[in-house]
Amino acid sequence: MSPEPQAPRSAPESTPGPASAGTATAQAHGAGARGENVIHNIGYRNYDGPRLGRGYARTSLFEQSLRGAYGLGRSAKSKVLPMILFAVMCVPAAIVVAVTVFTEAKQLPVGYSAYVIQMQPVIGIYIAAMAPQAVSLDLRFRVVPLYFSRPIERGDYVGAKYAALSAAIFIFTGASVVILYVGALLAKLDFGDETKDFALGMVCCLVFSVLHAGIGLVAAAATPRRGFGVAAIIAVLTIPYMLISALQAIVSSQDNTAAIGWLGLGSPGSLIDGLQSKLLGGRNAFPLGQELTDAQVSVYVALIAVLIAGTYALLLRRYRKAGL
Numbered sequence: 001m002s003p004e005p006q007a008p009r010s011a012p013e014s015t016p017g018p019a020s021a022g023t024a025t026a027q028a029h030g031a032g033a034r035g036e037n038v039i040h041n042i043g044y045r046n047y048d049g050p051r052l053g054r055g056y057a058r059t060s061l062f063e064q065s066l067r068g069a070y071g072l073g074r075s076a077k078s079k080v081l082p083m084i085l086f087a088v089m090c091v092p093a094a095i096v097v098a099v100t101v102f103t104e105a106k107q108l109p110v111g112y113s114a115y116v117i118q119m120q121p122v123i124g125i126y127i128a129a130m131a132p133q134a135v136s137l138d139l140r141f142r143v144v145p146l147y148f149s150r151p152i153e154r155g156d157y158v159g160a161k162y163a164a165l166s167a168a169i170f171i172f173t174g175a176s177v178v179i180l181y182v183g184a185l186l187a188k189l190d191f192g193d194e195t196k197d198f199a200l201g202m203v204c205c206l207v208f209s210v211l212h213a214g215i216g217l218v219a220a221a222a223t224p225r226r227g228f229g230v231a232a233i234i235a236v237l238t239i240p241y242m243l244i245s246a247l248q249a250i251v252s253s254q255d256n257t258a259a260i261g262w263l264g265l266g267s268p269g270s271l272i273d274g275l276q277s278k279l280l281g282g283r284n285a286f287p288l289g290q291e292l293t294d295a296q297v298s299v300y301v302a303l304i305a306v307l308i309a310g311t312y313a314l315l316l317r318r319y320r321k322a323g324l
Helices: 018-036 052-070 075-104 112-116 120-140 144-148 154-186 189-222 226-253 259-267 266-280 294-318
Strands: none
Touching: 052 120, 052 144, 052 154, 075 120, 075 154, 112 120, 112 154, 112 189, 112 266, 120 144, 120 154, 120 226, 144 154, 144 294, 154 189, 154 294, 189 226, 189 266, 189 294, 226 259, 226 266, 259 266, 259 294, 266 294
8 A cells, every 4th residue: 555645744934033023123113213203393483573783782781781880680789889888979968968058158068079079989999899890790700702792892892881880980979969969059059150060060070980980990801800800999099099199298398389280190080180170160189279280281181081092992902802
């Protein structure tokens, strides 16, 4: 008997190995990922509003710097010193007014311009505290390049800071002059004479503010350290004035009155003092009340103009330096 034919043996089913299993898994995940990867619209849109430009940036920087000079928009701690100094500046003026009214005096005990000159120590402390606040902190924390990343340029930055500190000092000094003027009107002093003297006093405040703002900013911008800036400003404003006053007293004791006026060129305070006594109807604090000659007045005016222009130029140069 012949044997029965056997059915052919089927090939064994292949078992998926690790490589094939991984490929299938990756394909499955890839298909799922392609279905889930979508771009989400998170709402960014192009700005279609007005472009305010450099003028708005300069104005904003000026306003922010001016407010900062009195601690406005900052913590309560930042307001303490400027407000105390402002009160110290104005309270003596109010006392002068009270004395004038109750004694029925025929004129104010102190002139408008002279009052500003006599209060120079208080004004110097204010400048020493606020000028570093305006520029030193920007240098210390390296935020100056952020300003220049906007449409403003270095000249815009310097101009805004210079104008803001000048305005702050003008408000600081002019407020006491306004108090004196109101007191003179309350005391029923001559309206025409007092108004004229008041206007000259405000001019003195303006020149004083612009000159001292430039000097304060140059000293403050020389270092990013606020403490060093404060010390430098006090030294620049105080030491020359005390030295010149001492030298004027020495030469006056030797009857060398001609040198008194020339020595006044040595400090910002004596410069303003001599100018206001000759051109703004005030009285200077020079020994023997020495008046300036016409030649000296011309030199005083020229030197004040040079100092204002020179400090502004130095600030521009400071902020053009590389590494800011």
